[in-house]
Amino acid sequence: GALNLIQATAPGMAAARFGRVVNIGTNLFQNPVVPYHDYTAAKAALLSLTRTAAGDLGPDGVTVNMVSGGLLRTTDASAATPEAVFDLIAGMTPLRSVTTPEEFADAVLFFASPWSRAVTGQNLVVDGGLVRD
Template identity: 70%
Template sequence: MDLKEQVVLVTGASRGLGAAIAKAFGETGAKVVVNYFMNKEKAEEVVEQIGNERALAIQADVRNLEEVNALFVKARNYFKKPITTIVNNALIDFTFNGELRNKLDSIKWNEFQTQFEGSVKAAFHTLQAGRADMVNQNFGRIINIGTNLVQNPVVPYHDYNTGKAALLGFTRSMAKELGPNGITVNMVSGGLLNKTDASAETPDAVFKLIKEETPLQKATTPEDVADVVLFFASPLSRAVTGQNLVVDGGLVMN
């Protein structure tokens, strides 16, 4: 299915990477569901930039299955066709500043639980809500957002990294189960993004170090990651599933 024919849900799309992904899909002509949790104003700004006829902002806490199910119904009613493509991007209660993160002697289990729910539980809900329609169409594209820190945990983001590692396992399990129905499930793992609300507290010295150590000599942008998300949603990736593509300028090489 061409991108312009797809109905795309981007979770956590009111700002940062999610907004960049939503707008990238909008530029292809796709219909876009701009999911947000609290920031209605910013979500509506993203919709306005895409165009009201091709985008819709819907509030839902992706950790809540009932709210996710209601989102899918609203999207279908608005666009007159079901969601075909899901980008699980939402980030729950996290900022990227290693100096402020709790380490082993101080971190609490509920911090891990928060990231498990924001990563795995949220993706579990969107896949459950969207599976039936995708099976009926014999087409679906699932793209989960990960991190290169799973392969290279140089910062003590213990809860975040562990949640994303679990999401990678979930990605591969779902790729196996859903493949016979024409549904691909992949992950895009960016590096530290320059700059989003989530990385606003990251010291400039960290970005400088990344540029110096990265083969491409630049920090990855939200737009860089968004382009790869489009690849996994497009017909160009039709034979790819269960994969994790790291998008960080070559800092981490698999």
């Protein structure tokens, strides 16, 4: 999906000499705490696509970045997660909290904003500091 979207929108962004691509990743390939092998491998490949597309599209004024999160409190996907799991994860983060969808969205908005104009090919992990590399 990300490759198709980039291919479909790159000509228009290049013509405008401006564009923003923000891919959505996961912290699981840095911290594989659950065995989602296919999902984790695909998201790791998405980071590679992000970085190669940044190199390809940068000369046309287009930035390509990725925002990676972990378990978010609370989404449809995490609604069945026991409170004890949220508490465990929160206790392992420097911020002592689990990231909310709104906090995650703030990072996406940063990459879409003018403030990120000199940032491309990056992966920002938004998980309260659980992954620190």
